[in-house]
Amino acid sequence: MSPVLPQPAAPDPASAPDIAAAYASCRRLVRSSRSVEYSVMQLMPAALRPACWAMYAAAVTTDALVDDEEGSPAERAARLQAWVDALRAELAETGSSVVGPSAGGPSRAGRSHGPGGDDPDRGDPVRRALADTIRTWQLDVETLTPVFTALREDASGRRPQTWREWSLRTQAENTPWAMWCLTLLTRAGVPTTVRQEHLEAMPAFLDGLYLTDTFTDLASDLGRGILTLPEEALAAHGVPEADLLARRWTPPVEALIAGLTERADDWLEQPALQRGVHPGMAVLLRTSTDLFRARVRTARRLGPALLHRTAELSPAVRLRLLAPARVRAVRAWRRAALVQPAEPVVVLPEPRREADPAFLPPVPPRPHPSGECAPDIPAERLPRHVGVIMDGNGRWAAQQGLPRSEGHRVGSDATRDVVHGALELGLSHLTLYAFSTENWRRDASEVARLFRTMHDTLRDSDLRSLDVRLRWAGSPEGLPVDLVDALRQSARDSRHRTGLTLTLCVNYGGRAELVQAAAGLARAAAAGELDPDHIDERLLAAHLPHPHLPEVDLLWRTGGEHRISNFLPWHLSYSELHFTDTLWPEVDRRDLWRAVGTYTQRRRRHGAAPVVEGTRV
Incomplete structure (x- = not known):
């Protein structure tokens, strides 16, 4: 049985090709820039994939706006704000108009002018697709506020000092997108129960995904003179920043990479996320874990070469992990008894028990009696x-x-x-x-x-x-x-x-x-x-x-x-x-x-x- 989806309105002939092209553009962007993530998205129900492409393409695009080497930090932040303002303007223009996806892609009641319209900036296909996704699936754009706030901080060029600060920024940039994926599943009629153990495991899992991206893409960042690792990580292994930027493979740098891969391995393995979830979601989470841990192993084996090239998975490894996962995912989505769409009950993770000693600054060891x-x-x-x-x-x-x-x-x-x-x-x-x-x-x-x-x-x-x-x-x-x-x-x-x-x-x-x-x-x-x-x-x-x-x-x-x-x-x-x-x-x-x-x-x-x-x- 297929997911029960919102019923599409009659498409606007003038805008349908434009919207379909916008989603296709998002798909190409994700597939070319983040092939592993794209493969994971292919394990989602087919009707939800365009929305996933739009969301991930938006995340890549906005991140690129603040990472662009051109312009001052203030100018990069202004570019991001202009993009966000244009998204809000496009959403406000159509008010409560909500339509559903159909075979040619999600909603068609196009509100965005294509290239050559009154506003040349309205030609951004990623923003058009994201706006259409928000309308189609009745998503709350305010959920993205922490994402844009964290990106503006990235634009300042200030590196996080500690792992804790790094993690908070990472979660601010990534958790809202993850929660929107859960909302998509709920809107599509997939039973989605968010348990406390899921909320506890998700931050570590997202940290693992982002840290894996950070060190597997280290070579390209070093080529632009950028370091996104917290200063605490370098200090713990005695790594001078200049050695990394100069791509010098020293014993401290080797120890740093070893520590990073070890952390990523630990954070990625969160079996609690797979307990009590829809079988299709369990396949997706397990495969994500396997793919990213394979990337960790690849980075580990590269050694000094990691400072000069990206840690890519071999086609054989990807095929071995993805081929059986695709079969299991298709079967899981088909077999499940899906319910009618209901209003989602999705809670954003709150700051973790700040009164717990584990989340307070560490205390010194107690003296011997x-x-x-x-x-x-x-x-x-x-x-x-x-x-x-x-x-x-x-x-x-x-x-x-x-x-x-x-x-x-x-x-x-x-x-x-x-x-x-x-x-x-x-x-x-x-x-x-x-x-x-x-x-x-x-x-x-x-x-x-x-x-x-x-x-x-x-x-x-x-x-x-x-x-x-x-x-x-x-x-x-x-x-x-x-x-x-x-x-x-x-x-x-x-x-x-x-x-x-x-x-x-x-x-x-x-x-x-x-x-x-x-x-x-x-x-x-x-x-x-x-x-x-x-x-x-x-x-x-x-x-x-x-x-x-x-x-x-x-x-x-x-x-x-x-x-x-x-x-x-x-x-x-x-x-x-x-x-x-x-x-x-x-x-x-x-x-x-x-x-x-x-x-x-x-x-x-x-x-x-x-x-x-x-x-x-």
């Missing part, structure tokens, strides 16, 4: 990445005559203190082994209580208030839904933090991670994306679930055991190992400091011969 301070270790001597196997919770509880679950509860307090200590010390990466795939062999009641402790720790305001970016490594299979949601939401909420990156390995298995990477390489080879003879360590690492998690410099295991237990096998290849007998509930940050202290005394050669004093090479 003893008053002892972290040792002053130069940054160049610190391990970049410390991995910890937190062992001994159950044994500690047994020694105290307590249930094993009580050991996990007390162990969570030790975890908090170690995180505070890592921040005090200045570590950049800390990975904690919280639950392995082998831990399912434990008593079911103990596992259930452990998961509840994890959930409560994630929601704890103490952890959320720190300058900690939380990430999750592991599989959702078998985990409680509320724990999976808490892990993903904590990652979303903390994505703007730039201090310590804390990775929690929950339901994690190192061998499974390697199998997943091998499967990804096999799929890429089968699709013609890579030559099997050219697979090397770098390519395998790029296909790991978290490819830019740094190698572990120091592995610390508590509890008296001396094995790595399937923990980060790829990343532990050259790790320094440190084993202690202390059970995890008895650990505090000072144990972490001592472990790092032993690391600084070791000489890491990575296979090179030791240098003997007094000799020459």
Whole structure:
């Protein structure tokens, strides 16, 4: 059954060809400038595609007005305002005239003069198509006010300082268009329920889309002397702006690109957006995610070439992702039992819980009760990445005559203190082994209580208030839904933090991670994306679930055991190992400091011969 659409009025013969040509112009613009986005639009119901072309073409056009190198910032802002004023004038000229789409394109009751009319500026086909879309689908043009406000700020040339500022501007420019797409579906009779979890996931997803565009198009921006990344991103990796503008591929620039691709990967994966939505919409969202993550992988593999050319998807990759998606989308739209159009209930996302500690400026780590301070270790001597196997919770509880679950509860307090200590010390990466795939062999009641402790720790305001970016490594299979949601939401909420990156390995298995990477390489080879003879360590690492998690410099295991237990096998290849007998509930940050202290005394050669004093090479 096809969507039930507004009934078209009789077309105006003088204007119908002009409007149809306007939509065709939008289609060509989107297809030539944003081929991936165009492919996603083709997964929408056919009747909605012209409106999608018009909206996206309008977004591209208005963005180009403020990005144009000609003229001062004030002149670029004036050009944007003139475009907006002309759109409002055209809409006001027809008042409440609303007609519907027909086979030749959306509404025909043309109100715009074509080229050669009284006003030469009225010849803009993108604006004509957008105005027709607004009339046809009864859209409120005031919804676009945040878009134009953010674009005027772009025209000033002022770069965002922080990731938070960057995200707010990105969402202002993109969220209204996304919400209009939902309104289109509702107007067409597609059941569209916007849940709270959708509103929570959408900002991160849009950030991921925009960030992917930003670094895949980096070469063209650098060619115009433009940088749109927040200054915080460059500062975090010590990248001078001049190096990027000069296209110098230095170790800090390489680290910056690695960090950007890692962020984009995290932000794009928002499965909550696909829950409870129409099957056709789920296909569209899943395919969008797959396409943009493929662009991330392409950018990652380009390396230094990314500063000189755009990261384009190969035809084989696009075909592999899009061909089955088109079939699934067609079937989904045909099978669905669609309802009559109803007044849409679409709520624009409000600013996210600003009272939540995760959305306030981070607080410094809490001092240790003893008053002892972290040792002053130069940054160049610190391990970049410390991995910890937190062992001994159950044994500690047994020694105290307590249930094993009580050991996990007390162990969570030790975890908090170690995180505070890592921040005090200045570590950049800390990975904690919280639950392995082998831990399912434990008593079911103990596992259930452990998961509840994890959930409560994630929601704890103490952890959320720190300058900690939380990430999750592991599989959702078998985990409680509320724990999976808490892990993903904590990652979303903390994505703007730039201090310590804390990775929690929950339901994690190192061998499974390697199998997943091998499967990804096999799929890429089968699709013609890579030559099997050219697979090397770098390519395998790029296909790991978290490819830019740094190698572990120091592995610390508590509890008296001396094995790595399937923990980060790829990343532990050259790790320094440190084993202690202390059970995890008895650990505090000072144990972490001592472990790092032993690391600084070791000489890491990575296979090179030791240098003997007094000799020459």
